[in-house]
Amino acid sequence: MAYIIGILSTKGGVGKSSIARALAVAISSSGYRVRLCDLDIAQTTTVDWYKRRLQNGGDTLASVEMFRTVDDALKNTVDLQPSFDAIILDMPGRSSVETYKLAHAANLIIQPTSGTLDDLVPAVRLYHELKAKGIPYEKMAFTLNRITTEAEAAQALEYIRRTGYDVLDGILQDKAGYKMAQNIGRTLQETNYSTLNEAAEELLGSIINRLTGNR
Numbered sequence: 001m002a003y004i005i006g007i008l009s010t011k012g013g014v015g016k017s018s019i020a021r022a023l024a025v026a027i028s029s030s031g032y033r034v035r036l037c038d039l040d041i042a043q044t045t046t047v048d049w050y051k052r053r054l055q056n057g058g059d060t061l062a063s064v065e066m067f068r069t070v071d072d073a074l075k076n077t078v079d080l081q082p083s084f085d086a087i088i089l090d091m092p093g094r095s096s097v098e099t100y101k102l103a104h105a106a107n108l109i110i111q112p113t114s115g116t117l118d119d120l121v122p123a124v125r126l127y128h129e130l131k132a133k134g135i136p137y138e139k140m141a142f143t144l145n146r147i148t149t150e151a152e153a154a155q156a157l158e159y160i161r162r163t164g165y166d167v168l169d170g171i172l173q174d175k176a177g178y179k180m181a182q183n184i185g186r187t188l189q190e191t192n193y194s195t196l197n198e199a200a201e202e203l204l205g206s207i208i209n210r211l212t213g214n215r
């Protein structure tokens with residue numbers, strides 16, 4: 001069975017698509033077959049990014065496709081699941097019945113958030129709602145992205161720690177280098193700056209450890 005990872009948040013612009021594609025590339029480079037599903041049909045961010053990746057000579061992925069619903073993404077992959085080790089779903093920035101469907105089906109859900117209370121409060125509320133619907137704690141993790149100062153990171157970590165949810169290792173700062181890389185079809189771990197790549201690799205490694213531990 002493929003390991004299903006959902007990247008979601010009720011907030012827009014927190015880094016869902018950036019983390020989804022970075023993760024797809026990282027898992028693929030570790031020798032696994034990955035399907036990357038773009039569920040944001042209004043924006044098509046991830047499939048557009050993949051076109052830029054191919055145009056710029058980047059490494060290919062086994063599958064990058066649009067799907068209208070979580071059911072479609074998973075139904076269409078069920079037959080193919082033996083040939084995929086991991087399926088990553090990049091969700092749109094809003095909460096809906098799709099959010100719950102994905103949380104239910106996934107082995108792991110990752111919610112990126114910045115360190116502001118504007119982002120943290122609804123992020124924690126979403127996990128509380130999912131928990132109330134029976135989604136187990138261990139499935140839900142936060143990742144800190146677009147962090148501007150160490151103080152912001154420390155405050156965010158403390159805020160999340162008090163809720164009991166997990167925060168993945170590897171905190172990503174808000175850096176122009178990440179934007180520039182993605183503009184040319186690269187990922188968060190493929191920037192021109194080793195410190196940025198190392199932070200992204202720490203985050204991605206912590207997710208891959210869960211995947212390999214599950215196999």
Ligand SMILES: Nc1ncnc2c1ncn2[C@@H]1O[C@H](COP(=O)(O)OP(=O)(O)OP(=O)(O)O)[C@@H](O)[C@H]1O
Nearest residue numbers: 012013014015016017018093146173174175178179
């Ligand atoms: N760590 C970062 N530093 C700088 N820019 C970043 C970082 N992470 C993401 N970005 C940029 O922020 C913007 C939003 O990122 P992204 O598209 O990944 O978020 P999203 O949560 O998928 O947004 P949406 O809700 O619109 O789907 C993009 O322009 C992206 O390149």
Ligand SMILES: [Mg+2]
Nearest residue numbers: 016017040045
């Ligand atoms: Mg997106």
